[in-house]
Amino acid sequence: MNSLKTLLIVVPLLLIATVVSGQLQIESFVTIGQNQTKSEGFLSTALRPSYELSNWTLGAGTELAVLNPQNTVLDVWNVDAERKFILKKQEYKLYGGFFYRPFSEYFRELNLVFEIKTELPHWKFMVGNNSRLYRLSAKALEQWPEADSAGTNIKKEWRNLLYSFSFYLKTLDHPWNVGLGISNTNGFFFNQETTPMLFSRYENKITESIQLFAECWLQQAGFANLQAQYYGFFVKGGLVWKCRK
Amino acid sequence: MQKIIFLSIAVLLSSCAHDLDEAGAVHSKYNANERFEMSQEWNNTHPFQVIIIPDSNYTVIYCGDTHIGTYEKFSQVLMAAKTPATTALVVAGDISRGHPESFDTLETLMNTVDSVNWFFTPGNHDLYFGGWDEYFPRFGASSYYFVVSTPAGNDVFINLDSGSGTLGNLQLDWLSGALASLHSSVRHISITTHLNVFKDGLGFTSGLPMEEVNVLLDLCAEYEVDYVISGHDHNRYESALGTTKFIIMDQCRDDEENSSYLEVHYGPDANSHVFHAIEDL
Numbered sequence: 001m002n003s004l005k006t007l008l009i010v011v012p013l014l015l016i017a018t019v020v021s022g023q024l025q026i027e028s029f030v031t032i033g034q035n036q037t038k039s040e041g042f043l044s045t046a047l048r049p050s051y052e053l054s055n056w057t058l059g060a061g062t063e064l065a066v067l068n069p070q071n072t073v074l075d076v077w078n079v080d081a082e083r084k085f086i087l088k089k090q091e092y093k094l095y096g097g098f099f100y101r102p103f104s105e106y107f108r109e110l111n112l113v114f115e116i117k118t119e120l121p122h123w124k125f126m127v128g129n130n131s132r133l134y135r136l137s138a139k140a141l142e143q144w145p146e147a148d149s150a151g152t153n154i155k156k157e158w159r160n161l162l163y164s165f166s167f168y169l170k171t172l173d174h175p176w177n178v179g180l181g182i183s184n185t186n187g188f189f190f191n192q193e194t195t196p197m198l199f200s201r202y203e204n205k206i207t208e209s210i211q212l213f214a215e216c217w218l219q220q221a222g223f224a225n226l227q228a229q230y231y232g233f234f235v236k237g238g239l240v241w242k243c244r245k
Numbered sequence: 246m247q248k249i250i251f252l253s254i255a256v257l258l259s260s261c262a263h264d265l266d267e268a269g270a271v272h273s274k275y276n277a278n279e280r281f282e283m284s285q286e287w288n289n290t291h292p293f294q295v296i297i298i299p300d301s302n303y304t305v306i307y308c309g310d311t312h313i314g315t316y317e318k319f320s321q322v323l324m325a326a327k328t329p330a331t332t333a334l335v336v337a338g339d340i341s342r343g344h345p346e347s348f349d350t351l352e353t354l355m356n357t358v359d360s361v362n363w364f365f366t367p368g369n370h371d372l373y374f375g376g377w378d379e380y381f382p383r384f385g386a387s388s389y390y391f392v393v394s395t396p397a398g399n400d401v402f403i404n405l406d407s408g409s410g411t412l413g414n415l416q417l418d419w420l421s422g423a424l425a426s427l428h429s430s431v432r433h434i435s436i437t438t439h440l441n442v443f444k445d446g447l448g449f450t451s452g453l454p455m456e457e458v459n460v461l462l463d464l465c466a467e468y469e470v471d472y473v474i475s476g477h478d479h480n481r482y483e484s485a486l487g488t489t490k491f492i493i494m495d496q497c498r499d500d501e502e503n504s505s506y507l508e509v510h511y512g513p514d515a516n517s518h519v520f521h522a523i524e525d526l
């Protein structure tokens with residue numbers, strides 16, 4: 001019992017100390033777009049706070065589907081962690097994240113994401129893996145109780161390659177920059193490896209602590225089939241605020 | 246090393262040149278919505294087929310990726326489809342190689358099997374080299390359904406066109422409407438399309454876009470779809486989620502190994518399926 005009391009006191013103090021000594025960053029953005037499942041358009045807004053502590057960054061995020069949600073307004077939420085390390089004078093970041101998307105009243109999509117990232121003066125690189133799991137919701141399990149014993153309550157796709165490669169006109173430490181890239185993820189959304197998206201990004205550091213950014217993304221269906229067509233696009237704009245230094 | 250890579254790529258491209266329509270990587274001559282609208286016009290003048298059978302148990306044969314050209318393996322599938330126990334044959338795309346001569350061969354072949362109720366839906370290879378201009382006048386709609394009517398009830402078979410990588414918003418709306426209007430009056434629902442919903446590990450063949458997969462999964466659950474059957478990957482992969490079995494079939498290409506076709510048995514209560522291997526040539 002005593003140890004529990006100690007924990008109840010010590011853990012919040014540690015958390016407060018952590019927050020005070022670390023750097024809080026908040027990323028917020030709005031996404032507007034259109035695709036073949038939402039031909040009338042969609043609008044979502046996202047918030048991603050994170051704390052940077054020496055070599056670690058711990059974060060969480062949520063995206064709210066304001067216009068045309070597929071199921072609920074809470075489109076997706078996530079928690080993640082990132083660790084910086086140096087290898088042969090080059091800095092790398094190891095990223096791990098868990099994403100929860102209640103896209104249907106019958107199903108939940110869970111994504112376990114691992115990425116390794118690095119940067120060169122004009123380039124950003126990322127490769128990783130996304131393990132995608134679909135599982136039945138509580139409502140669906142109630143409707144089909146036999147799914148548990150039949151093993152049809154969950155579908156696992158362990159291996160999905162993730163990648164992002166982008167080139168920036170200015171060096172990455174420049175106050176403003178323009179970049180072009182190709183990726184199969186935009187942070188909250190993970191395509192199969194054979195469905196890349198093209199994107200462009202403009203970013204501008206308006207103060208020491210605030211950076212504005214805007215991105216345009218083009219989605220092409222069937223690219224790897226050699227019989228492809230336009231699928232959709234989205235535009236993303238927001239800010240990154242580093243609250244404490 | 247660079248020379249070896251260059252030569253390998255050159256050899257690969259030249260060996261595939263007859264089968265691949267590289268320009269299609271960025272543009273389809275007809276997109277999914279345009280093909281769907283043409284299909285709907287066709288459906289307006291060609292009503293959905295109803296196959297009436299006296300037995301409540303029956304069999305439908307499925308195959309895909311025949312890539313005609315040559316058709317020795319597909320001929321074996323057609324032989325199986327001619328048996329009295331088989332009610333219909335559904336071919337899940339990449340039936341041809343997109344060239345006019347492939348369609349000529351296919352059309353001639355299908356004219357010899359009057360006794361078989363066969364149903365096609367196109368794959369990406371059928372659309373190569375402007376293939377839709379060959380496919381549509383010969384075989385008609387690519388988005389449609391047919392019904393098998395038995396004493397115990399009706400079963401519906403929906404064929405969807407995913408040949409250019411997406412179902413498209415019009416076809417998705419149509420599918421949603423069709424399922425809503427049909428599900429209460431049918432026993433079993435089977436959907437066939439070329440592209441995969443799920444995949445087995447890392448792959449080079451693309452499935453449907455994830456947003457469409459999520460919409461399709463939701464519809465399958467809401468209307469308790471029995472089967473979603475596809476091809477495209479050329480390698481068999483079976484999975485199930487909720488009440489729906491998702492099956493990717495082997496190919497039926499003469500120049501590949503491990504070919505098979507799928508036989509699904511529909512009954513008053515449950516369904517079952519079995520793969521039949523086709524001997525390598």
